[in-house]
Amino acid sequence: MSFLIRNAEPNDLHNLTVLMYEYIVGFYQNPKPPVEKIHNLIQTLFDQQNGVQFVAEKNGELVGFATLFFTFSTMKADKITVMNDLFVIEQFRGTDVESQLFSACQNYSHNHGYASMTWITSSDNKRAQIFFEKMNAVKGKDWVHYSIS
Template sequence: MEVLLANINHLESLSVLFDQYRIFYNQVSNLDAAQEFLKDRFKNNDSVVFAANDNGQLVGFTQLYPSFSSVSMKRVWILNDLYVEESYRRRGIAKLLMNAAEEYAKESGAIRVILSTQTSNMTAQKLYEARNYIKNEEFYYYALQLQ
């Protein structure tokens, strides 16, 4: 198993995984839209994607989006997506993907990696807490739904 920095050449396989990820979060499958969305991310350099590769087959990914902390005047990476195909789960692949993302963040001079997950996703919460991610008790998370 290797983790690679994905690029436009991985678009087709990555789009399938991205569509599965969205289905996991109760979205309707739309492979064409998933592919277009990822294509735009690569084209515009909006995100960084790491993919887990098992002998030429992509089986998981994580996607980071850049942000900044005005207070510290440093880069922050938002680990927005983490997904591993169901048949590949419990093999340490999510940890490998997070290792790659965290190392990338350190190398870019970031002050932190932030993420969120559903309150019902206990598996993800255990993974993050085991990696020393701290549940923020100081700030509330707000969202304004526009569409």
């Protein structure tokens, strides 16, 4: 299967919005954010100052996306990327598109001088954990992740 992995572009706004809702609401069962907030996030990523978004395209249709956010690590005393999202529609899960999106994030991080790329996944997302281990990722063991709203 041949996929085109590229940076998200302004003309992707509608189709990327649909994909992001499928990810947020369909896959993770979270509440649907207002479309204005989704569009603001996507627009913020177009300028690549705070992050970057990649899309996977097959025959002119978007079938997945990955998002990197830029931040810093005190422990590394350097800049790092956080892969906040890696999502592929169901019919393409388990195909090479996941590896290509992951590699696009990894290559971007390396080529732009980031010290590392980090990410988290749900503890019950065993399929993702198997994929990340296949990609030679090292599973963290020293930190417990918390959040607050």
